[in-house]
Structures are given as structure tokens and as C-alpha cells.
Amino acid sequence: MSEIIVLAEQQAGKIVKATLHALTAARQLAQKTGATFDIVVAGQGIEGLGAQLNGYGAARVVILEHPALLNYTAQAYAQAFAAAASGAKFVIAATTAIAKDVLPRVAARLGAGMAADVLAITGEAGALIYKRPMWAGNVIAHVKINTPVHVLSVRPTEFALAEPTGTTSPVVVVKATVDEAKLRMTYVGLEAVESSRPALTDASVVVSGGRGLKEAANFKIVEKLADTLGAAVGASRAVVDAGWVPNDWQVGQTGKVVAPKLYIAVGISGAIQHLAGMKGSKTIVAINKDADAPIFQVADYGLVADLFSVMPELTEKLAARKG
Numbered sequence: 001m002s003e004i005i006v007l008a009e010q011q012a013g014k015i016v017k018a019t020l021h022a023l024t025a026a027r028q029l030a031q032k033t034g035a036t037f038d039i040v041v042a043g044q045g046i047e048g049l050g051a052q053l054n055g056y057g058a059a060r061v062v063i064l065e066h067p068a069l070l071n072y073t074a075q076a077y078a079q080a081f082a083a084a085a086s087g088a089k090f091v092i093a094a095t096t097a098i099a100k101d102v103l104p105r106v107a108a109r110l111g112a113g114m115a116a117d118v119l120a121i122t123g124e125a126g127a128l129i130y131k132r133p134m135w136a137g138n139v140i141a142h143v144k145i146n147t148p149v150h151v152l153s154v155r156p157t158e159f160a161l162a163e164p165t166g167t168t169s170p171v172v173v174v175k176a177t178v179d180e181a182k183l184r185m186t187y188v189g190l191e192a193v194e195s196s197r198p199a200l201t202d203a204s205v206v207v208s209g210g211r212g213l214k215e216a217a218n219f220k221i222v223e224k225l226a227d228t229l230g231a232a233v234g235a236s237r238a239v240v241d242a243g244w245v246p247n248d249w250q251v252g253q254t255g256k257v258v259a260p261k262l263y264i265a266v267g268i269s270g271a272i273q274h275l276a277g278m279k280g281s282k283t284i285v286a287i288n289k290d291a292d293a294p295i296f297q298v299a300d301y302g303l304v305a306d307l308f309s310v311m312p313e314l315t316e317k318l319a320a321r322k323g
Contacts, residue, residue, distance in 0.1 A: 002059045004029055004037035005085045007093040007103070008049075015041070015052045017202055018094035023056050023162035025121060025154040026092050033090075033125040038062055039169070040084045042077055042176060044070035050171030055164040064176035071187035072098060076178050078105035083177035085110060088149065095153040095257070103153050112149035119158045136253050136276040156201065157259035157280050193248040200232045200249065205262045208234030208251055208278070212267020212288060212307055216244035221307070222266050225315045228322065234258065236274050252277035267307050270295030287311070 006026045009016040026037040036059040041049055044067055053061045064084055068076040081102065085091045091106060093099040095117050107114040115130040119140070123129040130143045130152065200206065207229065209222035219239070226233045234251040235244070251258055253273040263281035268274060270286070270293055278284070279298045286299035287307050296302045303310060 001087050002038040003033065003035035003089040005088045005091045006037055006039045006058070007081055007085075007091065007099070007106075008039050008041040008053060009094065009096060009098055010041055010043055010046060010049055013043075013046060013048065015049060016094070016096065017161075017199075018096050018156040020056075020162045021156035021159040022092050022094040022154055023058075024159040025118070025152070026090075027057065027162065028121050028159075029090055029092070029128075032121070032123075032128065035089070038088075040064060040081065042066075042069045042080050047173055050173075054169050054171065055166060056162055056169070057165040057167055058169040061169045061171045063171065063173040065173060066176035066178045068178045068180050068183065069176055071190075073183070073185040073187050074101045074105055075183050075185045076180075077102045078109060079178045079182075080176035082106045082109035091149065091151045093153050094156050096156075099153050103151060107151040110149050110151065111147065112151045113145035113147040114151040114153075115143045115145060116153050118152050118154045133276070136272045137279070138272070155257060157257055193246045197226065198230070198232045200234055200251070200256050201258055203232035203258075204260050205229050205231035205264075206234050206251070206258055206260045206278075206281075207231050207264045207266065208236065208268060209239060209245075209266045210236040210268030210274075211238045211242075212269070213239070213244075216242070218308075219244055221311045221315075225264070225266075225311060225318070228315050228319045229262075231262075231264075232260075234278075236268050236271070238271075265295050265299070266311065268295055269293045270298070 008019045030037050038060045039053050039058045040062045042064040050061050064080050118130045118132050120131040134141050207226040235249040237252050240250040253276040257277045259280035261282045263278050264285045266287050284299045285301045286295040287303045289306050291304045
């Protein structure tokens with residue numbers, strides 16, 4: 001077993017892209033500590049995932065199989081991951097909804113300190129420092145973990161996508177350690193948002209809407225521009241809470257953190273919680289009729305105008321250029 005364990009995430013038999021960002025963090029740790037890293041993924045009937053994870057420089061790819069892991073529940077996965085990580089010094093996963101759910105449970109089982117949503121890893125072996133945001137990103141804390149085992153979730157937008165190294169890793173399939181008698185959760189079902197658009201966290205362009213759209217019916221203005229650009233659709237928490245759009249579209253501190261090449265904020269004032277989820281975008285365009293809206297403080301380009309007037313024109317002109 002390697003000293004560094006990367007907990008890979010899979011959905012429907014495919015590795016979640018965020019895992020590849022966690023692999024970059026693992027490589028950085030390996031360079032600083034001189035240790036090797038293993039990749040561990042859990043499920044049932046997922047032997048084929050070894051091929052997806054091979055070639056990234058891991059000492060081993062470990063496939064944890066168990067009927068209780070067929071569908072995700074925090075308790076079953078925490079048991080399996082904690083047992084697989086026994087003896088490791090570092091446990092890493094990408095900051096995703098599932099990682100936020102299961103990783104603290106793994107840390108508790110290992111008696112380990114945890115740094116969540118890590119932005120960077122500094123220092124050297126024996127004196128590692130983890131940078132992580134606090135107060136919606138207005139404070140960057142430099143955290144030291146004093147326990148023998150360190151558990152980390154890393155923000156995908158801050159670590160590059162890992163590229164294959166060309167080296168092969170042995171794939172080991174083992175029966176996971178899960179005590180089903182101790183499970184108090186039962187998988188009932190998953191109500192997933194189906195969309196032909198790019199996933200919000202993977203898209204290179206995101207168009208988000210806020211309360212400035214006034215009502216749910218007007219969100220089609222945002223969707224039309226997004227479809228013209230082949231973009232993902234996002235939203236502020238206010239419109240999600242109002243029931244205008246699905247929760248899966250929320251960008252912000254309590255939603256998804258994105259860092260696309262282009263982020264277009266339409267009718268979004270720029271509450272601190274929303275800015276925490278998108279201010280890492282490469283280029284930010286804001287459209288708002290309030291010249292004093294906080295969104296303009298982080299925008300690279302700002303248009304002070306009535307969105308109901310400019311959005312149809314903008315969409316039309318972009319569609320013409322695309323055609």
C-alpha cells in the first residue's frame with residue numbers, strides 16, 4: 001500500500017473528471033514526500049474502470065467491489081475507503097458533492113485531521129501547509145495538520161487536469177470491507193438532472209442568471225444564449241431557492257465552484273457567496289443595470305444595461321457569427 005491514496009469517484013461506470021485534478025495534487029504530494037500513490041475506486045461490477053485509471057503514474061489501481069457499493073451511500077463508502085486507506089499517510093479526493101459527504105467520515109474513522117477545499121499545497125515533507133478558503137474566499141487560511149494521517153479534499157479548479165504519464169499501473173480487484181449490519185442508510189433512488197448541455201463543472205463557457213431576470217419564465221433568455229455558445233447554464237442561489245431552476249445549476253459557496261474560460265453573469269448582483277463560486281473564471285462578463293453591483297468588481301468586462309434589451313441582441317449577433 002502506498003503512503004498516498006487517491007479516492008477516485010465514479011458514476012455509472014465512468015470516472016468523474018474531477019478525479020483527474022485530484023491526481024495532480026497527489027503527484028505534487030508524491031514529489032514533496034518521495035512517496036508513491038495508489039488510486040482507489042469503489043463500486044460493484046466496475047472492473048473495467050481499471051483501464052480508465054491506468055497510465056497516470058499510480059503504483060496500483062485498486063478496485064473495491066461489494067454489493068453494498070453498487071449505489072452510493074456515505075456509510076458504506078466510508079467503511080470501504082477507510083479500510084482501504086489503513087496505513088496510508090495521505091488520503092486525497094476532489095471536492096465534489098460526494099466527497100463533501102463521505103470524506104469527513106473517512107477522516108473520522110482514520111482519526112485524521114482534514115483540510116477541506118484545498119487550493120494549494122506548500123512546504124516540504126514533515127512541514128506541509130495547505131491553503132484553503134474561509135469566509136467565502138475572502139480569507140485564505142494556511143493550515144497545518146498535526147495528526148499522523150492527513151485527509152484532503154482539493155478544489156478541482158485550482159489543480160490542473162492530470163495527463164497520462166505513459167506508465168502502466170497494476171490493477172487489483174479486491175472485495176471491500178463493509179459491515180452491512182452497521183449500515184443505517186439504504187439507497188432509494190437518484191433524481192438526476194438530464195441535460196444535453198455540458199456539465200457545469202466541466203464547461204469552458206458558463207452563462208448564469210440571477211434575480212435580475214425577475215421571473216422563472218425569463219430564464220429562457222439565459223438558456224438561449226448558453227445554447228448559442230454551447231455553454232453550461234448556471235444560476236445564483238436566490239433563483240434556485242425561488243424554484244426557478246434546478247439546484248444542480250447553482251454556482252457559489254453552497255453550490256458548485258466553476259472556473260471556465262468564459263463566465264457570463266446575467267442579472268446577478270454578485271453576492272459574496274456567488275463570487276466565491278466563480279471568481280476564478282479566466283474571463284468574466286457581467287450584464288446588470290445597476291452600475292454599483294458588486295459583480296462589476298470582479299468582472300473583466302461589464303455592461304451596464306437592461307438585460308431584456310441587450311440579451312436578445314447579443315444572442316442574435318453571436319448566432320450570426322457562429323453561422
